[in-house]
Amino acid sequence: MAYGFRAYNNSGFTQVDETTQGFQVLATGIVAATDAYTLGYVEIPASFPDDIMVVAKPYNPNPLQSARLIAYFYDVVGGNGTRTRRAYMNYIPAGGALATGACDYAIIQRCSLFDDSVISGQTPKNYGLNVYRSDGTLSFTTEKPTFRVRAARHHEITATSSGAGYWYVPESPADLLDTYALAMNYRQYKYRVFGPSVDRQYSAESRVAFWNYPTGQFGTSILYSGGDAGKTASLVEKVWEGHRTEMVGFVV
Amino acid sequence: MAHGIRVWTNDSPPRLRLDTGDRQVMHYAQYAGTAGASPIVINVGGGYNITSGDWGVDVTPVNEDLKVISASNTLTISATAGSIQFRVNVFKLNQ
Numbered sequence: 001m002a003y004g005f006r007a008y009n010n011s012g013f014t015q016v017d018e019t020t021q022g023f024q025v026l027a028t029g030i031v032a033a034t035d036a037y038t039l040g041y042v043e044i045p046a047s048f049p050d051d052i053m054v055v056a057k058p059y060n061p062n063p064l065q066s067a068r069l070i071a072y073f074y075d076v077v078g079g080n081g082t083r084t085r086r087a088y089m090n091y092i093p094a095g096g097a098l099a100t101g102a103c104d105y106a107i108i109q110r111c112s113l114f115d116d117s118v119i120s121g122q123t124p125k126n127y128g129l130n131v132y133r134s135d136g137t138l139s140f141t142t143e144k145p146t147f148r149v150r151a152a153r154h155h156e157i158t159a160t161s162s163g164a165g166y167w168y169v170p171e172s173p174a175d176l177l178d179t180y181a182l183a184m185n186y187r188q189y190k191y192r193v194f195g196p197s198v199d200r201q202y203s204a205e206s207r208v209a210f211w212n213y214p215t216g217q218f219g220t221s222i223l224y225s226g227g228d229a230g231k232t233a234s235l236v237e238k239v240w241e242g243h244r245t246e247m248v249g250f251v252v
Numbered sequence: 253m254a255h256g257i258r259v260w261t262n263d264s265p266p267r268l269r270l271d272t273g274d275r276q277v278m279h280y281a282q283y284a285g286t287a288g289a290s291p292i293v294i295n296v297g298g299g300y301n302i303t304s305g306d307w308g309v310d311v312t313p314v315n316e317d318l319k320v321i322s323a324s325n326t327l328t329i330s331a332t333a334g335s336i337q338f339r340v341n342v343f344k345l346n347q
Contacts, residue, residue: 150275
């Protein structure tokens with residue numbers, strides 16, 4: 001039996017109910033601008049849980065131009081047992097070829113794993129709306145900053161289908177400046193070596209998040225690169241293929 | 253006119269922390285491990301069907317050798333070269 005209450009929006013989708021698992025914000029910050037030879041990153045604190053995710057957007061971009069975000073999550077346990085978790089990101093200003101721009105980021109986690117301790121002892125007390133699950137844990141709270149999902153889309157990446165294109169238009173162009181994207185895997189996804197053995201060439205494609213501020217649209221874009229692969233390179237075509245989901249929203 | 257509820261923060265000026273156009277996306281599960289040549293089959297359950305439009309999946313790292321194949325109720329994960337430490341997040345969308 002359902003517990004608590006349920007609110008629908010005018011699209012027929014549930015806004016909040018007992019099964020909701022809203023995203024709570026654990027930390028926010030800025031990854032600084034770089035020289036583009038290496039991407040900047042934020043180190044994920046070791047105390048943070050396993051199931052965190054990272055959203056990001058260009059920091060203070062020029063609203064008369066577009067911006068493309070390269071961002072990916074790194075989570076590796078080294079041979080010495082040390083775990084390194086980082087979220088790499090920088091954005092490419094319009095007309096540029098290198099990711100040099102600083103980024104706003106937020107580290108988020110599903111709300112249902114929080115308990116009442118996150119909303120106790122604060123001022124003002126019990127502000128807004130709290131929805132509990134039947135086991136007593138929070139499913140939704142407005143008392144802490146939240147990642148509000150505005151749109152999500154799903155695409156199956158193949159060698160011939162990258163999923164490039166616009167897929168989100170905010171209610172107002174100004175909202176695009178505040179729009180964060182899930183920043184876990186915007187980077188090179190396809191690599192190919194081709195040509196005769198005496199002249200091997202390579203081409204690479206990266207999927208990146210694309211804020212087109214002048215038109216007020218958001219989407220996924222492809223960056224292309226290529227060059228000499230060396231005479232000893234083997235012919236190959238590799239694609240990070242499969243079903244993938246992207247999402248955008250606000251951190252409030 | 254929009255249906256649903258709105259909740260504002262107590263900032264000045266107030267900001268919307270919940271709006272009628274917000275979409276419910278549930279972080280359903282996360283799986284992590286090391287993929288190799290032998291496929292790892294994960295039973296997601298719950299009616300997981302990536303082609304239905306009601307489910308989403310996020311795969312890290314972006315690595316052309318990492319293969320994550322969705323099927324009804326399952327994920328099959330493998331690596332075509334070496335071993336790769338992976339994370340897969342599964343979402344329920346638009347409930």
